[in-house]
Amino acid sequence: MPEVSLHVKTPLVQSRSVARAAGGSVWLKLEALQPPGSFKIRGIGAACQEYLRRGARRFISSSGGNAGIAVAYAGRQLSVPVLVVVPTTTSDRARELLDQEGAQVVVHGASWQEANACAQSILEADDAFLHPFDDPLVWQGHATMIDEVAEAGFMPDAVVLSVGGGGLLCGVIEGLRRNGWPAVPVVAVETEGAASLNMALQAGYRVELESISSIATSLGAKQVCARAFALSQEHPVHSVLVSDKEAVSACMLFLDDHRLLVEPACGAALAVAYQRAFELRQFDNLLVIVCGGATATVEHLRQWSRSFE
Numbered sequence: 103m104p105e106v107s108l109h110v111k112t113p114l115v116q117s118r119s120v121a122r123a124a125g126g127s128v129w130l131k132l133e134a135l136q137p138p139g140s141f142k143i144r145g146i147g148a149a150c151q152e153y154l155r156r157g158a159r160r161f162i163s164s165s166g167g168n169a170g171i172a173v174a175y176a177g178r179q180l181s182v183p184v185l186v187v188v189p190t191t192t193s194d195r196a197r198e199l200l201d202q203e204g205a206q207v208v209v210h211g212a213s214w215q216e217a218n219a220c221a222q223s224i225l226e227a228d229d230a231f232l233h234p235f236d237d238p239l240v241w242q243g244h245a246t247m248i249d250e251v252a253e254a255g256f257m258p259d260a261v262v263l264s265v266g267g268g269g270l271l272c273g274v275i276e277g278l279r280r281n282g283w284p285a286v287p288v289v290a291v292e293t294e295g296a297a298s299l300n301m302a303l304q305a306g307y308r309v310e311l312e313s314i315s316s317i318a319t320s321l322g323a324k325q326v327c328a329r330a331f332a333l334s335q336e337h338p339v340h341s342v343l344v345s346d347k348e349a350v351s352a353c354m355l356f357l358d359d360h361r362l363l364v365e366p367a368c369g370a371a372l373a374v375a376y377q378r379a380f381e382l383r384q385f386d387n388l389l390v391i392v393c394g395g396a397t398a399t400v401e402h403l404r405q406w407s408r409s410f411e
């Protein structure tokens with residue numbers, strides 16, 4: 103019997119409003135509509151199902167963000183208990199969302215490193231650890247969003263997406279390749295304070311950032327995964343940086359234009375699409391991955407906007 107996936111097929115819609123400033127046409131893959139609020143459930147959901155098949159009795163995560171929320175959602179759907187270890191810096195909002203999904207939340211340590219070390223130390227034989235971005239099962243799952251674009255009969259000239267640890271990038275490139283589009287370029291967007299891919303491409307090796315200074319916490323991986331770096335050398339990948347202010351403004355515009363609330367991590371990719379920087383003008387049919395994100399509220403966006411005034 104075919105297994106039901108934990109993610110939903112998302113709409114692919116043309117956006118006149120995102121395209122209005124710069125022209126051309128812009129298509130949005132609305133991953134913000136996934137039940138747990140972000141694209142992460144595609145890869146994490148597929149990985150959870152596979153680990154369950156291999157005998158896992160519990161799912162463990164150390165993400166206080168959308169990855170942890172996706173694991174909690176998957177666990178609830180599959181009736182597998184979930185434990186998420188998060189650092190004290192995790193927002194009340196994120197804890198509330200984890201709680202809502204019925205995950206057991208343990209708060210440990212002042213940083214993600216400490217929370218993650220704690221999560222690793224409690225792993226038992228029947229536990230599966232779900233990495234937020236560095237797992238081939240996760241990339242395969244993310245690739246399904248491109249399968250859906252291909253099924254819809256739309257071939258993009260370029261794909262715009264956000265990059266944190268690079269799992270989304272790996273999944274989208276895998277999706278482009280398996281649908282026969284190995285030459286479609288990817289515009290990889292980060293915020294200035296979370297530029298791990300951009301720095302790595304400049305340096306020629308996987309730089310580890312000393313700290314993350316962006317409010318786009320979902321992009322806050324200090325180092326991209328090895329696969330993302332390798333793919334960005336093989337595949338046409340254009341790295342673009344935006345400021346936190348541009349990312350938040352794009353979230354606000356998008357909220358009015360499409361009535362969808364997304365995190366600044368997603369606003370970063372939208373900012374590039376709205377402005378359609380000079381380099382992007384050559385592409386007539388842009389596909390923007392609206393990756394979503396559940397941890398920002400309207401009030402958070404307002405506060406950030408005010409703080410930039």
Ligand SMILES: *Cc1c(COP(=O)(O)O)cnc(C)c1O
Pocket residue numbers: 140142167168169234235264265266267268269270271320321323365367368393394395396
């Ligand atoms: C995780 C996440 C990203 C970045 O994805 P990576 O796979 O870490 O590159 C971007 N936006 C949102 C909303 C996320 O949750």
